[in-house]
Amino acid sequence: MNLHGAAALVTGASSGIGAATARKLAREGVMVGLVARRWDRLAALAEEVAAAGGTALVVQADITDPDRAAGAVEEVADSFGRLDILVNSAGVMLLDSALHTPLDEWDRMVDLNVRAMLHVTHAAVPHLIGSASTSPRGVADIVNISSTAGRVARPTSTVYNLTKFGMNGFSEALRQELLPERVRVCLVEPGVVSTELLDHVGDSLRDAARRQVDGVEPLRPEDVADAVAYVVRQERRVAINEILLRAADQTW
Template structure:
């Protein structure tokens, strides 16, 4: 295990749930944190919690689906915090519905946030992550992409959400191989059912059905996924945890 003292971590989708818990966990491990999200009030609340831990924090409100916006937020992280050692791509949305009853707008929203936003921020961050691996005491830097069990198991009413998460997995593995020689580790974490706001974005009838499906399951907590991400990025440079699948104990799919 290595400390994150002196490291800087950028976490997307950091205003709540897995992103907020991950930001707090990395701060507890010694990192300075850049938070990216769209809800400034919620980001400020997470930032206050990080400040109370004695860690530096930068709040970046913006839209990662805009390539220029993503580039600007990475640059502001470098300008304000000095470097970038860890990127956690957590921002995402789940909009369920069959092809007959959903809209192409919902599909486009998922592709934009779950895939395009991840590509934009990653592309902007890679040069700085390579530099961090070459200059830090850890001798390594990290990208962690948050996927889902939907990236492994396809189910009805989630075709495009599943498309995006299978895509995250494939992108992660290819990027992992590309950056091996640069000492940038690239990992994917695939959570199962987690107690977050993800289902809150669904239409009423679908949201009720989704909640009934998991009523009998004790869900994972955001901190459980944050713990997994913290484990990955605090391994010694000789260790690369490529993939973690984390299901709720009673989850079958």
């Protein structure tokens, strides 16, 4: 399906999968709202998109704040006159044992990986329903970036697992709710990806985490962005509900 003229909002767009997805969608002719906290990175990405002939809007926002998340959605929808695609890509992974993890790190993961997704999705759904009923595509899309950690639980990732298993259940229930509204919901679950996630792992576990992925050629953010683009390009009669993609050498 031709995506030219559609409008998207991508959270976590300042780096990694979010930035790669924004670039990919812009190349497909989508107007892209770039949402994250780091203004300098968003501005640089918007310049890159514009230089390539695309359209991007920078929205600096801490989406763990429900009012700011709703404001970001309204800003994108008002600027583009519609909202056809939502990509919930913002997230953080903080690994450590339950015995040693500070409670604020658990709270941080729940706030960004779950609550922020809920804030943005809640605000976006009415706009997506409206676009699905009026656009030539006849459909709108929510794509939630989860993880293999939403399928496989491992030591030291207790709350990260909680957030990703929770996202998976939320996405499936939301998919069923929005079927009559022609809003598709897809879950994309990458394995090891070359992003900043491991940079947030505590000093005591960072070396162990890196050893775990040593010898595994990671996915690139662009690989995940390609999967997102594949999902939203489908004709209205087709709904891709779930994509699991692992690095080729990954066993878990």
